[in-house]
Amino acid sequence: xxxxxxxxxxxxxxxxxxxxxxxxxxxxxxxxxxxxxxxxxxxxxxxxxxxxxxxxxxxxxxxxxxxxxxxxxxxxxxxxxxxxxxxxxxxxxxxxxxxxxxxxxxxxxxxxxxxxxxxxxxxxxxxxxxxxxxxxxxxxxxxxxxxxxxxxxxxxxxxxxxxxxxxxxxxxx
Amino acid sequence: xxxxxxxxxxxxxxxxxxxxxxxxxxxxxxxxxxxxxxxxxxxxxxxxxxxxxxxxxxxxxxxxxxxxxxxxxxxxxxxxxxxxxxxxxxxxxxxxxxxxxxxxxxxxxxxxxxxxxxxxxxxxxxxxxxxxxxxxxxxxxxxxxxxxxxxxxxxxxxxxxxxxxxxxxxxxxxxxxxxxxxxxxxxxxxxxxxxxxxxxxxxxxxxxxxxxxxxxxxxxxxxxxxxxxxxxxxxxxxxxxxxxxxxxxxxxxxxxxxxxxxxxxxxxxxxxxxxxxxxxxxxxxxxxxxxxxxxxxxxxxxxxxxxxxxxxxxxxxxxxxxx
Numbered sequence: 036x037x038x039x040x041x042x043x044x045x046x047x048x049x050x051x052x053x054x055x056x057x058x059x060x061x062x063x064x065x066x067x068x069x070x071x072x073x074x075x076x077x078x079x080x081x082x083x084x085x086x087x088x089x090x091x092x093x094x095x096x097x098x099x100x101x102x103x104x105x106x107x108x109x110x111x112x113x114x115x116x117x118x119x120x121x122x123x124x125x126x127x128x129x130x131x132x133x134x135x136x137x138x139x140x141x142x143x144x145x146x147x148x149x150x151x152x153x154x155x156x157x158x159x160x161x162x163x164x165x166x167x168x169x170x171x172x173x174x175x176x177x178x179x180x181x182x183x184x185x186x187x188x189x190x191x192x193x194x195x196x197x198x199x200x201x202x203x204x205x206x207x208x
Numbered sequence: 209x210x211x212x213x214x215x216x217x218x219x220x221x222x223x224x225x226x227x228x229x230x231x232x233x234x235x236x237x238x239x240x241x242x243x244x245x246x247x248x249x250x251x252x253x254x255x256x257x258x259x260x261x262x263x264x265x266x267x268x269x270x271x272x273x274x275x276x277x278x279x280x281x282x283x284x285x286x287x288x289x290x291x292x293x294x295x296x297x298x299x300x301x302x303x304x305x306x307x308x309x310x311x312x313x314x315x316x317x318x319x320x321x322x323x324x325x326x327x328x329x330x331x332x333x334x335x336x337x338x339x340x341x342x343x344x345x346x347x348x349x350x351x352x353x354x355x356x357x358x359x360x361x362x363x364x365x366x367x368x369x370x371x372x373x374x375x376x377x378x379x380x381x382x383x384x385x386x387x388x389x390x391x392x393x394x395x396x397x398x399x400x401x402x403x404x405x406x407x408x409x410x411x412x413x414x415x416x417x418x419x420x421x422x423x424x425x426x427x428x429x430x431x432x433x434x435x436x437x438x439x440x441x442x443x444x445x446x447x448x449x450x451x452x453x454x455x456x457x458x459x460x461x462x463x464x465x466x467x468x469x470x471x472x473x474x475x476x477x478x479x480x481x482x483x484x485x486x487x488x489x490x491x492x493x494x495x496x497x498x499x500x501x502x503x504x505x506x507x508x509x510x511x512x513x514x515x516x517x518x519x520x521x522x523x524x525x526x527x528x529x530x531x
Contacts, residue, residue, distance in 0.1 A: 053424075053426070054421060054422065054424055055424040056396070056423060056424040057424075104400055107399070107400040108396065108397055108398055108399060108400065109395075109398045109399070109400055109401075109402050109423075109424070109425055109429060110395075110396065110423050110424030110425065111400060111424070112424070132400060132401070133323075133325045133399070133400040133401020133402075134400060134401075135426060135428050135429060136428070137426035137427065137428055138400075138426055
């Protein structure tokens with residue numbers, strides 16, 4: 036159960052196109068490609084657009100976005116389509132490159148996967164488990180509760196050690 | 209920024225009592241005033257783009273500070289004399305060095321965005337004053353900034369200052385068509401992360417802001433500092449219910465809600481009476497305000513839970529405010 040006021044992204048209405056000089060879209064996977072392609076078709080024919088598609092979120096996608104935004108001028112809009120973790124990772128990159136929220140359009144295709152940040156060893160674990168369940172950290176093997184705290188900077192959920200109190204008691208004994 | 213207040217301006221809260229140290233003519237109609245602490249103490253520092261409210265006679269007007277805001281031994285403002293205005297600028301122009309004035313602490317309503325990659329400053333006429341502050345701060349901090357300055361030939365205030373300060377980063381325009389051409393070019397070549405700041409007459413700012421919107425600039429990149437607000441139409445008569453007492457106050461056409469509340473014995477804090485300063489905000493309990501102010505954001509106007517009672521009116525008969 037996710038509380039109403041949490042940082043977990045909620046699927047909202049599909050954003051409407053805005054007045055812009057050009058659109059740059061990055062999509063992930065088949066679903067992401069379809070979503071992005073359909074959305075770009077809603078734009079006025081005169082608006083310049085570019086769509087680069089990737090199978091999964093990786094360094095190549097980030098490099099493509101970084102290269103485009105490094106030389107971009109104000110007036111560009113970025114469309115990001117695909118699984119939550121990939122979309123929010125590139126959103127954070129776009130904001131670091133100087134974009135503001137109004138310039139980034141997110142089309143999330145739910146695939147059930149999420150990335151969990153371990154505050155003990157700083158590694159990231161990819162899982163299909165929902166928020167509130169426990170996952171074993173791939174870095175330090177601690178059992179982490181997938182907490183309803185989503186970082187938009189790192190596109191990860193915060194994990195916390197489910198048995199921290201028991202471990203502390205064992206250590207004291 | 210020059211917002212003219214009506215007569216009987218309120219006493220300034222926690223004001224500074226300063227002495228006028230220097231008066232310098234910039235153009236035949238623009239004069240600079242420098243204020244210092246009588247004891248020689250440093251004045252409170254301020255954020256670039258801040259303004260002070262100067263009490264002169266029975267008027268209180270807001271003027272942009274032209275310094276960078278650090279190491280503030282003095283406050284300097286530049287004032288355009290408006291002979292058919294509220295009288296505040298004319299009263300100031302009569303002052304000689306040595307005069308004592310009541311001056312508010314600096315108020316920030318036009319600050320540079322800390323995360324901006326570049327600051328594009330656009331000014332017309334006396335609207336150059338907050339841009340001087342921005343440009344000085346950007347130069348001191350090593351931030352990227354450029355200035356587009358439109359003025360009438362022979363009437364450009366602070367031209368020497370901005371030329372020395374900006375060098376290559378300044379573009380001057382002395383006629384409308386060359387300004388519009390330069391604006392079009394500039395709006396299309398700013399690196400992502402640029403924020404735009406505009407100050408000048410309302411019509412000038414409308415031109416710049418709508419051209420920016422057409423060029424695809426989102427609202428959060430656009431920052432404007434209004435002055436000399438256009439006269440508003442008198443509006444339709446309406447009545448307002450006061451939530452706490454249940455009293456009903458009638459607001460005739462041509463009378464502001466603020467004035468009607470004052471006339472019926474209600475004290476509402478106010479300052480500029482032009483929908484600029486934000487002082488007279490009132491919470492709305494019911495009804496739909498007709499927002500005519502420059503203070504609330506679009507989102508706040510849409511939320512309809514507050515009203516700037518100096519200029520805004522009611523769209524329907526059921527306006528109820530928390531007073």
